[in-house]
Amino acid sequence: MLKKISKSPFKGTPEQEAQLKAIIEENKHDSSMLMHVMQQAQAIYGYLPFEVQVMIAEGMDIPLEKVYGVSTFYAQFSLSPKGKYNIAVCLGTACYVKGSQALLDELSKQLGIGPGECTEDGQFSLEATRCIGACGLAPVLNVNEDVYGKLVPDQIAGIIEKYKNA
Amino acid sequence: MEMVNIKINGMPLSVPNGITILEAARYAGIEIPTLCYLKDINEIGACRICMVEVKGARSLVTACVYPVNEGMEVFTNTEKVRQSRKTTLELILSTHRKDCLSCIRSGNCELQKLCKEFGVDDEHAFDGEMPAFEFDDSAAHMVRDNSKCILCRRCVAACNEQKVSVIGANARGFDTHISSAFDKDLADVSCISCGQCIVNCPTGAIYEKDDTKAVFAAINDPEKFVIVNTAPSIRVTLGEAFGMSIGSNVTGKMVAALRRLGFDKVFDTDFAADLTIMEEAYELLDRIKNGGTLPMITSCSPGWIKYCEHYYPDQLNHLSTCKSPQQMFGAITKTWYAQKMGIDPKDIVVVGIMPCTAKKFETKRDHQSASGYPDVDYALTTRELARMIDTAGIYFNHLPDEEFDNPLGESTGAAVIFGATGGVMEAALRTAVEVLTGEELQSLDFTEVRGQGIKEASYNVAGLDVKVAVASGAAAAHEIMEKVKNGTADYQFIEIMGCPGGCVNGGGQPIQHAVVHNFVDLKGRRAAALYEADKNLPKRKSHESEAVKKVYAEFLGEPNSHKAHEVLHTSYVKRPKYK
Numbered sequence: 207m208l209k210k211i212s213k214s215p216f217k218g219t220p221e222q223e224a225q226l227k228a229i230i231e232e233n234k235h236d237s238s239m240l241m242h243v244m245q246q247a248q249a250i251y252g253y254l255p256f257e258v259q260v261m262i263a264e265g266m267d268i269p270l271e272k273v274y275g276v277s278t279f280y281a282q283f284s285l286s287p288k289g290k291y292n293i294a295v296c297l298g299t300a301c302y303v304k305g306s307q308a309l310l311d312e313l314s315k316q317l318g319i320g321p322g323e324c325t326e327d328g329q330f331s332l333e334a335t336r337c338i339g340a341c342g343l344a345p346v347l348n349v350n351e352d353v354y355g356k357l358v359p360d361q362i363a364g365i366i367e368k369y370k371n372a
Numbered sequence: 373m374e375m376v377n378i379k380i381n382g383m384p385l386s387v388p389n390g391i392t393i394l395e396a397a398r399y400a401g402i403e404i405p406t407l408c409y410l411k412d413i414n415e416i417g418a419c420r421i422c423m424v425e426v427k428g429a430r431s432l433v434t435a436c437v438y439p440v441n442e443g444m445e446v447f448t449n450t451e452k453v454r455q456s457r458k459t460t461l462e463l464i465l466s467t468h469r470k471d472c473l474s475c476i477r478s479g480n481c482e483l484q485k486l487c488k489e490f491g492v493d494d495e496h497a498f499d500g501e502m503p504a505f506e507f508d509d510s511a512a513h514m515v516r517d518n519s520k521c522i523l524c525r526r527c528v529a530a531c532n533e534q535k536v537s538v539i540g541a542n543a544r545g546f547d548t549h550i551s552s553a554f555d556k557d558l559a560d561v562s563c564i565s566c567g568q569c570i571v572n573c574p575t576g577a578i579y580e581k582d583d584t585k586a587v588f589a590a591i592n593d594p595e596k597f598v599i600v601n602t603a604p605s606i607r608v609t610l611g612e613a614f615g616m617s618i619g620s621n622v623t624g625k626m627v628a629a630l631r632r633l634g635f636d637k638v639f640d641t642d643f644a645a646d647l648t649i650m651e652e653a654y655e656l657l658d659r660i661k662n663g664g665t666l667p668m669i670t671s672c673s674p675g676w677i678k679y680c681e682h683y684y685p686d687q688l689n690h691l692s693t694c695k696s697p698q699q700m701f702g703a704i705t706k707t708w709y710a711q712k713m714g715i716d717p718k719d720i721v722v723v724g725i726m727p728c729t730a731k732k733f734e735t736k737r738d739h740q741s742a743s744g745y746p747d748v749d750y751a752l753t754t755r756e757l758a759r760m761i762d763t764a765g766i767y768f769n770h771l772p773d774e775e776f777d778n779p780l781g782e783s784t785g786a787a788v789i790f791g792a793t794g795g796v797m798e799a800a801l802r803t804a805v806e807v808l809t810g811e812e813l814q815s816l817d818f819t820e821v822r823g824q825g826i827k828e829a830s831y832n833v834a835g836l837d838v839k840v841a842v843a844s845g846a847a848a849a850h851e852i853m854e855k856v857k858n859g860t861a862d863y864q865f866i867e868i869m870g871c872p873g874g875c876v877n878g879g880g881q882p883i884q885h886a887v888v889h890n891f892v893d894l895k896g897r898r899a900a901a902l903y904e905a906d907k908n909l910p911k912r913k914s915h916e917s918e919a920v921k922k923v924y925a926e927f928l929g930e931p932n933s934h935k936a937h938e939v940l941h942t943s944y945v946k947r948p949k950y951k
Contacts, residue, residue, distance in 0.1 A: 207549050208504070211554055256554055267536035270950065271561075274553035277541045340666055 209278050210322040212286040216257045222250050226258065230265035237268055238340075239275060244283060253284040264327045289324045289331035293317075294348045298337025305358075306345035310334055312359040316366055329370070376442040383448060393424055393435035402448055403887065405457065405486055405730065407524050407574055409436040409512030410458030411890040412544065414529035419522070420460045421486065424448045432456055457492045466498035468575075469505070469519035475576040478737075482574035482885050483522060503546060505561060510557035512736055513565045513729040518549055520577040525550070526886070527569035527578055529897035533872070534846040536679070549814055550577075560951045562682035563845060566675035566870045567729030567753075567879015571888070580729050580880060583750045584760050589751070590721040597715050600635040601701045601780070602626060602725040605791030605875040606754050608901035612882040613758035614768040619897040621905055624773020629761050630725075631774060639863045640776045641724060642783030645790045645799070647923065648672065649914035651694045651940055652796075653804045654931035656865055660836070665689045667841075667856065667863040670796050672696045674734035675870025675879070677944065679846045685854050685946035690866075693941040695747070698724045698731055699740050701780070702747030703939045708927040709780060710743065717743040724751045728789065730870060744940040753880030782919040785816075785906030792899035793844035793874035794821035797867040798917040801831065808834040815913050817914055822903070824895065826851060826871060828863075833892045840865045873899065 207301050229246045232237035243266065247258050254277050263270040277283040295301075295310040310332075314320055324331040340346045343355025354365060374389040380400045387396045397404050415437050423432040427445035432453065434448075447453065464483065472478050487495070496836035505519040516539075523541065527692045528550065531539050538552050538561040552561045570578045590596050611620035630638045658667050671677055680691060695703065701724070706717040724731060731751035733742070740747050752760075761768055775781070786802055789795030798818040805813055820829035827842045841863045843852045849868045855861035871878050873895030881898075888894055906912060914920065928936045 208543055256950075259553070269540075270533075270553040271537055271540040271542075275540045275542050 209283075209285045210320060212253065212255060212324060214287065214326060214328070217290050217341050218251060218257060221260065223261070225250050226261060227265065232260060234266050237266060240273065241280075244273070244276060248283060251287075253287045255285065255287075283337060284322070284363060286322055286331065287324050287328065290329050290335060290356040291349050291372075292331045294335045294338070295321075296334040296336075296338045296340070296344070296346045296348075297334045298341065298344075300337070300341035303344040306347070308348060309345055309357055309362060312362040314365075316362060330366070376440055376444070377441050378442075378446065380443040380446045387440060388413065389441070390660065392438050393426075393433070393438050393440055393444075394422060396440045397435065397446070397448060398891065404435045405449055405489070406436055406886055407482060407486070407522065407891075408526065409890065410526050410529055410572065410886055413533050413659075414524075419464075421457055423453060423456045423460075425450050425453055425647055454490060457486070458492055461487050461490055461492050462494070462497040464522050465492070465495050466500060467503055470495055470523065475520070476577035476582075476755045477573075477883075480883055481576060484575075485885075493637050501546075504551065506549070506551065506555070507674070508551075508558050509581070510559035511563060511565065511581075511733075512559070513732040514558070514567065514570060514578060515581060516558060516578050518551075518577060519551055519578050520575045522575055522577070523548060523550065524574060526572040526574065530568040530572040532798050534564070534566060534568055534870075535850045536562065536564055536566070536846055539569065556951070562598070562947070562949045564675045564678040564682065564870060565730035565733045565879075566846065568871060570729065570879050571877075571881060571883050572886075573883075574886065575609070580753050580755065581732060581760075582756060583732070583752055584756050584763070587721075587723055587750050587752060587760070588763075590723070595719055596721045597719055598634075598721045598723060599637045599639060599640040599705055600723045600725060601628050601639045601644070601698075601705075602630070603698065603727055603786050603791065603875065604645060604795075604902065605727045605878065605881070605898065606725050606757070607788075607905070608757065608791070608898050609754050609876065609881050611768075612703040612884070613683060613755065614761075616769070618884075618888075618892065618894060619901040621901050622768075623905070624775070625771040627776055628771040628774040629766050629768055630757075632771075633764055635723070637777045637780075639701070639780035640783050640787075641697050641701050642790070643780045643917070643919050644697040644704065644788035645672075645787035646783055646914035646917040646920045647698045647700050647940070648694055648790075649786060649799045649803050650920060650924075650931045651700075651936060652692050653800050653807065653914075655692055655694060656800070656804065657808070660838075660864060660934060667814075667861055667866045668692050669856075669866045669868055669879060670797055671942075672790065673728075673730070673868065673870045673875075674737075675730035676846070676868045677870075678730060678733065678850060678947070679849055680872060681762050681851070681944055681947040682949055683850070684857065687853060687856055688944045688946065690856060691944055693937075693943065695740065695942045696731075696734060696941055697787075698726060698745045698751065699734065700940050702740075702749075702937065703742035704746065704927075705780065706743035707939055708923055712926075717745050718744075721749045722747065724748050725754065725757050726751045727754055727875040727880045728729065728871075729753060729879040731880070737942070738945070739942045754882055758882065779919045779922060782917055784914055784917050785909040785912035786914040787917075788905045789902050791875040791902050792822070793869055794823065794842045794867065795817075795874065795902070796826060797817075797821045797842050797865070797912055798842055800865070800867075803915045804838075805831070805833050806913065807915065808836065813913075821867075822899075830890060838865065839863045840867070842867045844874050846870055848872075876902065
C-alpha cells in the first residue's frame, strides 16, 4: 500500500535535532548505515517527515530521493506522525475473516483519516497491521497497549469516546 | 588477458574470462535482447528479458550480469528461452498503457520492438488491476508519464550518473513507481533539465514537451517572420533520425529541410557561437587583468547553469555572464537584425533547433529579452525537428544540399566544435591567443582539451600562464566545483557542459536504443564528425567571422562594451535544492 505523507506541520524541537545530528555525525562516513540512522531518527521523531529526511540526506551526503526510496520501501518506516493514541487494527487472516475490515472502515469514517494517517489534533492515528497473534480474540484492535477483542463496528464509537475524554 | 573456452548455441568460442554472457554473445554475432541493462551504470538484471539457458544451471540465467567461465555452454535461442521472453513481455504489458498508435515513441520503442521480435500475439494476456499512475508535466522541458514506465530504472541510473539523483524507485511491490522524493513534481526538485533520462528511456514514459505545433502555427501566421537557427551539433545528429549512420554530417540537407518547412530565414546558431567566443574571451582577459573572479566558467550549457544554481549557489560569480549562443542569437536577431531589416521585433519568432531539453527552460529565464521580447520563442530538440520533417512529408535523405541564409548564417570552425566537450575551450583559446599575441597561430588544434573525461592543460599566452580545465556531465562538474569551492582550483578558465560528452550527447538528440549506448562510441563518433567539419572549413577562428565583425562595427562597438552587456549578457539566481 502507498504510504501516506503527513500534511501536518513539522514540530521538531532543538533537542530532537541535536540528537539526530549526533547520530548522523557518528555514521556519516558509511552510507551503509543509512537504515540505522533512519531507524534512530524514527525513534526520535516517531516518523520520518520531509524535514528529517532532508537532515539525513544532507548529513550523510546521500540524495534525498534515495532516503525517501528506503523510507517508502520498508514497512517499518512511517511518513506520518503517531497520534497520542495509535489505533492498530489487525488485518491478519483470522481477524479479517471475522470482519476486521469493517472495524477499520468504521474507524476511518469516525476519525476522518485513512490507515497510516494521524488526526489534525494529533490525538489519534490509525494503522492496519499484520497478525498480532491474538487470533482467539478476533477481530482485534490495539489502542496503544490496550487490547480490544471480539468487536463489532457498533462498539467503535464507544472506544473512541473513552480516549477522547482520557 | 586470460581467455576461456565456451560454446554459444553449439559454436565454440574463446572469449576473455569474466565478461558477461551478453558481451560474449556479441563475439559470436548474436544479439541478446536487453531492456534494463546499461553498461557500467545499470547492471541490475531486473527486467529478465535477457534470459538464456546455460547447460547444467538449474534455471534460466540473466545474460547481462552472468559472467562466462571455462567450458560454459550457452543457448540463446531455445523454445524455453523464447517462451520466457514472451511471457516476460506479456507481464510487462499487463501494467503498460498500450496506446502505441499515438505514443511519441511509436516506431522507436524498445518494448514495441521486442514484442514484435518475440511474437507477442495477445497484448491483453495478463490484463488485471493497473497501478495508480501519475502524470507529471510540471517541468518546463519534459513530461513523465508513469503509465508507460516499465520500471527498468535506466532513467534513475542516468540521473544518478549525473549526480543529480532527483528520480528513483519509490514504494514497493505493485506500488513501485519512479518519482521524486516525497512524490514532488519535477518542477519542485533540483532537476537540471538535462534530459539524460529521456535519451535513456526505452519507452514513451519520459519525453520532451512538444513545441512543434506552436512552431507550425507561427510559420502559418502571415504576420510572423519566423527565423530558425541550428545549434552546432544538430548537423551531425539529425541524420540518425532518418536512418543514416552515426556521425553523418547533414548540414546541407538540414538547411534544405528547414527552408521547405517554411521558415522565413534559415540561420546558424554557429554565428552566435562565434560571437560568444568574442564576448567570453574578452571577459576572461578582463577578469585576468583586472582581478575579477577566477576561474571563470563557461555559460553555454543551460543544464550546467541550472546545476550550478541548485548545487553551488554560492559560486555563481565564477560563471561567465555571457548568454548562451542560442540566446545571443535571439538577442542579435531581435535587435540588430530587426532594425536592419525594418521588422518590428514583436513580429519576429526565433526558433532554435537544439540538442538539449534544458534549452526549453533557458528560453523562459529572466534577463533573456534584449529587445523587450523574449530572445528566443521556441527551442526545439533535434527529435522535434525530425518529427516536423516527417509531418511535412519531406524525404530528407533525397534533399539537395543548400546553404544557410546571410548574414546570420555565417560561421567558423571554432563554432562548429562547440557541440563537443572541449570545443568551447578550444575555440576560445584560438581567439585569445591571437588577440593577445597579435600573431597568427601555427596550429589551431588544441588536442589536449578534446575527448572524454576531465581534461587539464596549461598554455603560455603572450607571457601569461593560462591553466584551463574541461569537464562534461554534471558528475564531472561536481568534481571540479568541489575544488573551486574549497579554493584548490588553480585554473583561470573552465569549460563545463551539462551532459557527458557535451551537446553531441545532449538530452534532445535522436534516441538510440540501449544496444547502441552500450556497444558503440556514440559521443565519440558524433564528436569526430564535428572536428572533421571544423577541419574542412575555410575559416576556423571566431574573430575572423565577417558576420561577427559586422555586428560589432555596426551595432555593438567593442566586445564587452556597454551595448554588448545590455544585449549579450545575463544574470543567474540561487535556486534551492529542496522546496
